Amino acid sequence: MSERVREKLRILADAAKYDVSCASSGSTRKNTNKGLGDTGSGICHTYTSDGRCVSLLKILLTNFCIYDCAYCVTRKSNDIERTAFTVKEVVDLTINFYRRNYIEGLFLSSGIFKNADYTMERLVRVAKELRQQHKFNGYIHLKTIPGASDELMKEAGLYADRLSVNIEIPTESGLKLLAPDKDRQDMIRPMNYLKNEIIQNKEERKLFRKSPLFVPAGQSSQMIIGATKETDKDIMYTADSMYRNFSLKRVYYSGYVPISNDSRLPMLNTAVPMVRENRLYQADWLMRFYGFNVRELLNPATPHLDLDIDPKLGWALRNLDKFPIDINKADLQLILRVPGIGVQSAQKIVSARTYQRLNWDHLRKLGVALNRARYFITCSSREFERRNLSATQIKQYILSTSASKYLKSQPAQLELFT
């Protein structure tokens, strides 16, 4: 029996790995019933050899699927081994892994067998059994199956900490091309439904503290990057609209890993767009934590992020008229916009400067990346960048002093006529 479960685990973990989300944060479920587990700010229990966090047991319930989406390994037409877990097997694995401190909880997704409701019902049953029979208070992330009924969605929300629907392809036309049976509206509708339910539950909990939790860690979504010919602008505008319209907690960007020789997709030996993915995440962070508007980073004039430099530096170079700023006087919001200064350093600067004026040495010790920041700030020192450098010059200087892990060959020397 155990050999069979091991075989299933191999197949269904393999099939689930392209879902990049593995967050276990944002929930507030406490272990008050002398049961098993709790949730908090999230823990990565290990990291895969590709460097991604492993926080949850991420598996498919089954890799049987009625759909034939070109970008997906479990598509109907793909000739792979098919199998399915029973509810009991998933529950047993989760509990035993959790007790050994391997994981923070379960991330359960599934191929779609028969229809949406049939699949969703099984996902919900796993979560329900964990919560009710095993007093499990760890993290549960369920995939909502597009097209499942509102009742099932509501029930899922009562047991899960996070629900997510993947938007898959950033543009509607791209989705039409690669997954003709899928409809974007089917993905949008549950997000909207859940958003409203979450808001309503928040209101209820204000009045009745004991009313049950409903998706306490919110919703997330994922887009595949580089499977179609979308621009970074398309991607980030879609992400921005999801953050604003559905109050998503996270949008994940997953560089397309070539898995098929379908002519609609990049060829099999194409490299995974990892640098692009990294830049998109940086832009995402700038939107969520640094107060940037997506239109400042990407607009018709700059539809793509610069792959050589981070998006904040890119923005700063396009807006040199806003600099230099005085570290000892400027608002937190402005300091956050300086390349090389992160959220933590910015906050430290703002609190430290009330006690003394800060100089370059202080900034270095606080953790500011001066190789980038020095072109954009002044501080309590007579030294500062006096030359009137152009954006291209600054970029060249910064690239030549930093050993970017992405740059294959260092730029040999400054271009003379720029």
Added chain:
Amino acid sequence: MTVLVFDGSWHGLLCCIFDVYEYKLGAVSVSAHAHNQADAFSSERTVYTDPEHAARVSKGLAGKLSAKAIGDLYGCFLSELPETHSLIVRYARAVFSAGLSENAYGNADVLKVTQIAKMVSRERHRMKAFIRFQLASDNIYFAEIEPDFNVIPLIAGHFKRRYTDQKWIIYDKKRKYGIYYDLQKVEEVQFTFSEGKANPNAFAESEALYQNMWKDYFKHVSIDSRKNTALHLRHVPKRYWKHLIEKQVY
């Protein structure tokens, strides 16, 4: 210069701060018994740990500093790094006498304390993540660790809240002590290990199966075309591999 010699405990260290004021001492350095060395240019003074004195200093600090800053000082103490004892006493004196603020990051001592506390906190977080329990045949989940810093006091609460319905032991092999949860309370334990071969029946029957499944899982969630060893090593430094099930061969 006076060298204060104390018993190496947190309360002992607080008593050093007490004595500095009680006996109006000038410049001091602090040393636990273990690394005390005679020096021709300084006088030595033994500090006796008195819980009452420690409580008074604690209260005094609580009046001047936030809970986070006091936690940082304690974290600094647990780091067991050289010079941290003197650093903590110096910091406390600056807080009491010069009105130093915990947010004055321009001050070298304040910055040092936050930086060391950050290192300890990182190790604490790693231990929450990297501890791997193995189910022993007597139904106790057992884990062995060798953390860089003495973080057991910082993680006990986390594991007590999380695993309330199973007995467990976390044992620090480096510092030769551990904590045991008996379904009611957590207490400190010390073992003597007998030399010789490990008992093959020490672990529950199902233990090997779940360990193998965890290794299977670990292998199969990785995407080969994205392999990034440098990143992997940054997150899971090699010194922790010894106690990670997924890093052992089958």
